[in-house]
Amino acid sequence: MIAVARSLFGRRARLRWVHLILGGALAMPYVMVGSVIIGPATGSTNVFGSFPLQLASFGVGLPIAAVSSLFPMARPLEAANVRWLCDVDTDRIASGPARTWGERGRTAAWFTLHIGFGGIIAGASLALPPFAAVLIVLPVFAGLRGTRLGLPEVFDHTWALALSPVAGAASLVALAGCAAGCGALLARWAPVLLGPTPEDRLAAAEARAADLAVRNRLARELHDSVGHALSAVTLQASAARRVLDSDPEFVREALAAIEDTTRRTVGELDAVLGVLREGDAPGTAPAPTLAADLDGLLRRTRAGGQRVTAAVEADPEALPPPLSREAYRIVQEGLSNALKHAGDRAVVDVRIAVADGQLEITVENPLSGSASSRPGGGHGLRGIADRVRLLGGTVTAGPTAARTWRLHTRLPMKAPVRKEPT
Template sequence: MIGDDDRMDTLRRQGRRLAWLMAGAAIGLAVVLLVVVVVTIMTGRNGVVTGPLWLLVAVSLLLAALLGLVPGVRELEVTGARSMLGADGEMVVPHRPRPAHHLRTGLWVVLHLLLGLLVTAVLATFVPTAGLYFVELVRDRDLGSGVPLPGSATGRAGAGVLAVLAGVASLLAWWPIGALLARLAPHVLGPTTADRLQIAQERAEREAERTRIARELHDGIGHALSVVSIQAAAARAIQTRDPQAAATALAAIEDTARGATGELDAVLALLREEEPAGEGRARPPEGIDRLIAEHRHRGMDLRARVELPDDLAVLQREHLERCLAELLTNAQRHGGEGAVHVELVEVDQRVRLQVTSPLRDAGGTATAGASRRGSAGGRGLRGLRERADLFGGTVEAGPRGDVWTARLDLPLLRGSEHR
């Protein structure tokens, strides 16, 4: 049954290819007749064409190529190549065709019409002639085929075999031509170099959007989950010894989880290309002062120096808050005991954010602490570098003696400049 189905599929495919060639022959014949009529009117006498044959051929080819400029022709040819020829390669119908598209479409239309006329001519001339000649050989008399008959019986037998072979070959000539066109279609109707560059650019833009969403998830929800994890561990450790402090930690968990839910709603709205519920934009990051206060409230010995101009661009301020939240979370998760120093200042028309935190077990396992910091914060550091790249800045991070230092350096953007 499978073999029968395969054979039927093959026959249907070849039938569709033959129909596609016949359609090209019909259009080609109309083009040729139109050219003959026009040339006859312009150059003929008494209805007789007196112009040279090459002129008829040249004008017919030109008119066939011009058909490729007609709107919708490329779409029809691409559809026909896919559905009737069975071409599998990539083919495009550009919204704004370029000269290269018109040239390729014209070439394909010429091939369609020429090969359709060739197949039709072979089927209409060689097949009947071969059949008539075979009958002449059998009856041993001339019936008007125009091919001379051999005198001997052996010659007639050989000529009969050749007539049968020629007839079968002519009858099936469209088979390899259709297969050739199916392979050729993606090369002629496929994307040009400019199309491939545009496709690559669109893919890069989609990838950049996915990267931005991943960064927002990491910097927003990832930060919130880290805080929840730290506060939950603290609450469990002191729940019997200091119930009031445990209650404060649980309240912080509740507040952080509520904020993370808003962040998640904003990101999901961004994925759906709609506005977040109840807001016109994604939830903005916490203010720098509030961010520092919350980390101090969670028990971090945080010593901060923040000196930013009042007219700092809003977008740059939001990115700085995201970066500071990431660095403080890393310091709380992976740092050792001791003070965390934050410096966020303007220096020579540049913004510098530097966070220094002690390494865990600096006396004996500083290297291990640094490696854990680097591996756990790999995605965070990559996100910081991506944010720095947006403003033409740089990020440096790594262990320096018994401390971990991360430094973000950006060109200063003021509100008027950002607009």
């Protein structure tokens, strides 16, 4: 019983009832236009004084309503009502205007059903409750038994009076049942008539994939840029603190490197966050490349006391900008891993060369702990793997027999950059 009562009078049923009442309200202008046609056609001067003529006006108004709903903006307006009042999942209803005639035709069919069911339920909702209330109180108020209310003569009998409250309550339940049934039918048909087409679903999937690709790229940029800066600044500050009294010149160099690192990172962070701020223009700081900042990257890393040897056997100026940019991030992440895992006394070897049309990048440093794992890592290596995959290259990373950690990538010099994976 509780489930039945909830299905008839629960929140979902009430909202769908309101949706039907709105459909009845939308039907009124079309009924008026229909009455203008039915009146002269039947010679009647009072169309609304006859229930059959009212139904005829309603029937004439429905095709007119279908034609008026062919405008593209009819679909988003109806879709908004369906989402709020019919309890239909948002992703099952299209949000944009109808673009094709097929979409417009389905919208017209939906609008006709909405105002058709709505007109019937709205009319019953206006007429039936007062009549049901009279039936319920009829045995108590004798003055209502006359003919002023137009009640049938059967209510003059005692048995009819005794059953009238039951009939009144039953009529209200029947109205609620009809409203709930019509609302459920409209909710079932809404995804069919107002739902996205396969083209809409494909466009939405492509939009989500593009958004995800942008987010993944921003996450990689933030991790590589900010992560490297924090690792470098931490190492530089630690080294400067240890020799604060004994080597002031080194301390000055370390502080200068910290200043330079943080300034550059703030510029890169502004560029990345500018993409995330809705309505804001992206930051103007250019993405670093091997040609523009490889020497600076090595200098800032060495300023913290880290010993770095670099063999650059390729001309950074000759590299395509996308390749130079991604290669810079790979070298930067390799140095960041070395800063975190190799210790400040270890020597980090960086080699950049061109062989067989491939740009080879190797970053190698001694292992300070277990040769089988590097605690705390993982995100940077995944970012490198993503960058290499987008460039169509290969990457290997792991311990070697000589107890070193070796990161080695091969990137095609002329291969087009692949799209982000969906």
